[in-house]
Amino acid sequence: MKLYYNPRSRAAIAKWMLDECGADYEIVPVDFAKREHKTPEFLKINPAGKLPALVDGDSRIFEGAAICLYLGDKFPEANLAPKIGAPERGRYLSLMVYSTSQVEPAMGDKLLGATTLPQRGWTDFETVKDVIEGALGDGPYLFGDWFTAADVMIGSMFIWKRMWGGPPERPKLEAYVDRLLARPKAMKVGS
Ligand SMILES: N[C@@H](CCC(=O)N[C@@H](CS)C(=O)NCC(=O)O)C(=O)O
Structure with missing residues (x-):
């Protein structure tokens, strides 16, 4: 590859x-x-x-x-993805698509100071954070103890946001980013 x-x-x-x-x-x-x-x-x-x-x-x-x-x-x-037919598969696919169709543009609006227009297809960033906090539940990952590609996609957005600087995120999301960055193979940007 x-x-x-x-x-x-x-x-x-x-x-x-x-x-x-x-x-x-x-x-x-x-x-x-x-x-x-x-x-x-x-x-x-x-x-x-x-x-x-x-x-x-x-x-x-x-x-x-x-x-x-x-x-x-x-x-x-x-073991980073629920298999076809597994009960978690639907939620997994939803979170994977949600990462780029809603998390990323909503975060972009916030960082750029742009107004989020519902007609565009995504919500404001506060709503995104509510959704992700809810999806995390007690964690540590989006599927409990199971780290999946959904954590790569959604977690990477919040890792990027931390790198952009600005005020810290909600404590639960900051703790999630800390956990992801502590993984031995965690995303590295710029090197
Ligand atoms: N939605 C795309 C976004 C891809 C994207 O915008 N990539 C940027 C780098 S982060 C790029 O290639 N920019 C160069 C350009 O557009 O000229 C994805 O997730 O793959």
Whole structure:
């Protein structure tokens, strides 16, 4: 497998997932300054010209959530995804999609000081935090003791937010980020 990667990008999330899977993979560095993500060759892998992108044999996968879903199913031995038919599967898929369709844009609105318009399809960030706190319950992860790809996708958003600085988040979310960052293979950004 090849991960098209820049350390200062969302490709760090896909790398975290690959590492949690124990996958054997190759990093293909992508230099944004040289516009390597807009070359005809790269656009055949991700027509949107963005990172991350993963190539696995004849499969080309783009969008971070799709990559994490793909890897969760490809590496069942890593036990990072409820299997098809498992009772947790529906909630897992919901949280995976929620991460990029609602958590990320709501957080973006907050960080940019933009108004959240319900017509866009996501809620304000306070509501997102209510949802994630509720999903965490007593934790430590979104599925209790079971760390899954949903923690990679949703947890990475809150790790990013901490790196952006600003006031600390709600204590329960800060404690969640601490737990995720204490994992040996936790996401590293910028290196
Ligand atoms: N929704 C996409 C977002 C991808 C994205 O915006 N990637 C950024 C890096 S974090 C990028 O490639 N930016 C370069 C550009 O758009 O020119 C995903 O989750 O994969």
